Amino acid sequence: EAGVTQSPTHLIKTRGQQATLRCSPISGHTSVYWYQQALGLGLQFLLWYDEGEERNRGNFPPRFSGRQFPNYSSELNVNALELEDSALYLCASSLYSGGNQPQHFGDGTRLSIL
Amino acid sequence: AQKVTQAQTEISVVEKEDVTLDCVYETRDTTYYLFWYKQPPSGELVFLIRRNSFDEQNEISGRYSWNFQKSTSSFNFTITASQVVDSAVYFCALSEPLNTGTASKLTFGTGTRLQVTL
Numbered sequence: 001e002a003g004v005t006q007s008p009t010h011l012i013k014t015r016g017q018q019a020t021l022r023c024s025p026i027s028g029h030t031s032v033y034w035y036q037q038a039l040g041l042g043l044q045f046l047l048w049y050d051e052g053e054e055r056n057r058g059n060f061p062p063r064f065s066g067r068q069f070p071n072y073s074s075e076l077n078v079n080a081l082e083l084e085d086s087a088l089y090l091c092a093s094s095l096y097s098g099g100n101q102p103q104h105f106g107d108g109t110r111l112s113i114l
Numbered sequence: 115a116q117k118v119t120q121a122q123t124e125i126s127v128v129e130k131e132d133v134t135l136d137c138v139y140e141t142r143d144t145t146y147y148l149f150w151y152k153q154p155p156s157g158e159l160v161f162l163i164r165r166n167s168f169d170e171q172n173e174i175s176g177r178y179s180w181n182f183q184k185s186t187s188s189f190n191f192t193i194t195a196s197q198v199v200d201s202a203v204y205f206c207a208l209s210e211p212l213n214t215g216t217a218s219k220l221t222f223g224t225g226t227r228l229q230v231t232l
Contacts, residue, residue: 033219043222088157103161105158
């Protein structure tokens with residue numbers, strides 16, 4: 001069974017640009033989560049999508065947005081990139097929403113802002 | 115608000131030593147779930163274990179064991195006879211319960227970096 005896949009592996013952008021990160025969940029999983037792992041800040045919850053709808057978002061500005069497609073894959077968009085957006089962005093999926101379902105993570109996309 | 119504290123930033127042991135990683139959590143909820151994840155140098159987070167707040171039984175899986183004590187809000191993780199391949203950052207995480215409408219968000223601790231040397 002294929003795990004959570006993320007693309008691209010690395011992304012280099014400059015300040016003010018926009019970045020799009022993609023995630024394909026494990027087959028059969030309907031919930032997708034996004035986390036940011038920035039140096040010194042640990043893992044921070046960004047967004048949660050379930051059945052195509054945004055269910056919850058963390059304490060991030062509106063320039064962080066995303067969507068979930070009918071096939072349950074997801075995109076994370078970051079507009080007006082700032083230097084502090086440099087981080088590893090991890091996507092996770094779970095079988096369905098619910099605190100008891102373990103989230104399975106992808107390898108991440110490392111976003112570097114120059 | 116929920117909080118997870120992993121006071122040990124970095125631990126270094128020699129192979130075959132036992133090592134315990136500490137995790138203390140804070141929550142006002144009576145129903146919650148605790149998790150441990152491993153992040154090897156390659157970056158991906160690997161799910162290790164899930165424990166719900168009603169189940170205080172300790173669990174052993176091979177060289178791994180977990181000690182959940184609700185009275186002290188702790189969920190500690192022990193690796194017996196550590197190996198070099200155990201070197202990684204280990205994260206403890208807490209999930210919010212379903213009935214708040216904010217289910218599934220994981221609150222992570224800051225992680226403990228374990229270095230196992232020969």
